[in-house]
Amino acid sequence: MKLHVNILEVKNLKIYFHTSDGIVKAVEDISFEIEKGKVFGIVGESGSGKTLTAVSILKLISWPGKIMGGKILFNETDLLTMDEKALNNIRGSKISLVFQEPASSFNPVFTIGEQIVETVLTHQGVSRSKAKEITFEYLKRCRIEEVKKTFYDYPHQLSGGTKQRAMIAMALVNSPELIILDEPTTALDATIQVQILDLLDEIIHKENLSILFISHNFGIIARMCGRVAVMHKGKIVECRDTKSLLINPKEQYTISLLESVKALSW
Amino acid sequence: MVIVKCDRLKKRFFGRAGIVKAVDDVSLEIERAEAFGLVGESGCGKTTLGKIILGVLKPDSGNVILGTKKMQVIFQSSYNSLDPKMNISDILSEGLIIKGTGQGEIKRKVEAALDLVKLPKEALKKYPHQFSGGERQRIAVGRAVLTDPEFIVCDEPVSSLDVTIQLQILNLLKEIQKRFGITYLFISHDLRVIKFMCNRLAVMRYGKVLETGPVDYIYSNPSHPYTRSLLSSHFYDIIKNDASLKL
Numbered sequence: 001m002k003l004h005v006n007i008l009e010v011k012n013l014k015i016y017f018h019t020s021d022g023i024v025k026a027v028e029d030i031s032f033e034i035e036k037g038k039v040f041g042i043v044g045e046s047g048s049g050k051t052l053t054a055v056s057i058l059k060l061i062s063w064p065g066k067i068m069g070g071k072i073l074f075n076e077t078d079l080l081t082m083d084e085k086a087l088n089n090i091r092g093s094k095i096s097l098v099f100q101e102p103a104s105s106f107n108p109v110f111t112i113g114e115q116i117v118e119t120v121l122t123h124q125g126v127s128r129s130k131a132k133e134i135t136f137e138y139l140k141r142c143r144i145e146e147v148k149k150t151f152y153d154y155p156h157q158l159s160g161g162t163k164q165r166a167m168i169a170m171a172l173v174n175s176p177e178l179i180i181l182d183e184p185t186t187a188l189d190a191t192i193q194v195q196i197l198d199l200l201d202e203i204i205h206k207e208n209l210s211i212l213f214i215s216h217n218f219g220i221i222a223r224m225c226g227r228v229a230v231m232h233k234g235k236i237v238e239c240r241d242t243k244s245l246l247i248n249p250k251e252q253y254t255i256s257l258l259e260s261v262k263a264l265s266w
Numbered sequence: 267m268v269i270v271k272c273d274r275l276k277k278r279f280f281g282r283a284g285i286v287k288a289v290d291d292v293s294l295e296i297e298r299a300e301a302f303g304l305v306g307e308s309g310c311g312k313t314t315l316g317k318i319i320l321g322v323l324k325p326d327s328g329n330v331i332l333g334t335k336k337m338q339v340i341f342q343s344s345y346n347s348l349d350p351k352m353n354i355s356d357i358l359s360e361g362l363i364i365k366g367t368g369q370g371e372i373k374r375k376v377e378a379a380l381d382l383v384k385l386p387k388e389a390l391k392k393y394p395h396q397f398s399g400g401e402r403q404r405i406a407v408g409r410a411v412l413t414d415p416e417f418i419v420c421d422e423p424v425s426s427l428d429v430t431i432q433l434q435i436l437n438l439l440k441e442i443q444k445r446f447g448i449t450y451l452f453i454s455h456d457l458r459v460i461k462f463m464c465n466r467l468a469v470m471r472y473g474k475v476l477e478t479g480p481v482d483y484i485y486s487n488p489s490h491p492y493t494r495s496l497l498s499s500h501f502y503d504i505i506k507n508d509a510s511l512k513l
Binding site for chain 1: 307308399428429430431432433455456457458459461462485495496498499500501502503504505
């Protein structure tokens with residue numbers, strides 16, 4: 001039996017954008033693995049290709065962007081060769097995604113409850129009343145105080161923090177094997193950010209989840225992730241366990257990034 | 267010497283959801299040549315207070331006593347604050363033209379400002395969209411400094427920038443302050459930025475100033491529970507040199 005099981009292996013992934021000014025190599029030949037039950041971080045500045053990497057895992061890239069090569073192995077099956085129908089069975093059920101901006105990731109014309117119930121019905125084959133029950137349970141688990149009110153609220157009626165809690169509930173509701181968190185707290189105020197991160201930290205460890213955590217904030221990555229990849233201009237500059245990377249960064253880019261973060265700490 | 271004195275300022279806004287007390291009985295004093303920080307979360311009234319001090323908004327009651335008329339402002343988003351249809355040369359010289367400065371003087375000053383914010387001369391012919399976020403913010407800083415201000419309101423000037431670029435812009439602002447003795451009102455939601463830039467600060471919430479004092483003192487002895495929670499909310503953001511992490 002293998003000791004380490006990788007839930008996700010990305011191999012030599014290339015994503016190019018075909019623009020009128022030529023080809024932009026947004027992600028150029030990156031490889032990394034996420035071990036089952038571990039939190040893996042990607043840190044980098046804007047435009048480094050981290051979000052693109054995240055959405056490519058669910059093949060959510062549209063023209064002029066195109067995946068030009070590589071493999072994305074999820075439980076040893078290549079997602080890039082899968083057809084749309086098979087992929088739809090994975091999206092939102094085996095792999096779920098939480099975006100930065102909760103305001104734009106919910107549909108504004110449906111209530112929070114309807115949207116989460118829809119995800120449950122699509123993937124779990126349960127009755128509507130059972131789906132509603134499950135939704136309540138997950139909203140509660142994400143420490144939403146007025147569960148019933150939130151269920152019947154439209155997205156614009158909720159605060160940013162509550163919306164993101166509901167988003168996390170939606171990501172968890174089908175018990176996915178991998179959750180991709182793309183800057184889950186960047187749009188929130190500092191005091192709310194810390195609440196959401198505490199919640200994520202608790203859920204991740206309690207339920208032993210496998211996570212791809214994407215952030216531009218080195219401090220958050222350092223506290224949340226066991227292993228981390230530093231991305232810069234579409235390439236992985238350095239990829240190691242977080243502690244050794246923090247104590248002993250080897251590449252110039254990592255060193256200068258860490259210096260900036262530390263200069264702004266106290 | 268006090269350059270800005272706010273006395274019992276109040277400003278209300280009337281919305282559909284009722285009255286919002288954006289600034290609620292705020293008094294504070296900013297000393298000449300200091301960097302005064304104004305910190306708080308979104309909606310706490312910090313930008314409204316900045317606008318009242320600049321004279322852009324009229325307070326409902328209270329008054330602002332200014333020790334200078336030479337004021338400038340640097341905004342958060344250089345996308346909105348630089349006119350996309352003007353080239354950099356026009357953007358930089360506009361303020362001077364309004365002041366009635368002569369052609370030769372304008373040319374000399376614009377070039378000096380460009381040099382100060384470390385942009386090449388070729389930048390003058392280009393348009394805002396041809397620059398990165400950091401470069402655009404340099405242009406905004408250059409434009410602010412050009413009219414020889416004594417007081418600049420910096421409203422979240424680095425909030426939309428990456429951390430390495432943040433540091434560059436903050437260092438530039440520090441350098442400018444040292445060289446010209448400019449006073450800053452530095453508005454930010456980020457306590458890290460305030461700590462780096464300012465010597466004194468005021469913490470705002472719901473339109474009120476909760477506490478005021480020297481940065482070093484408040485960071486080590488926050489008296490208001492909200493200040494304490496703001497400070498502790500940076501737990502995830504900061505990396506200490508000893509790498510004391512819970513891994």
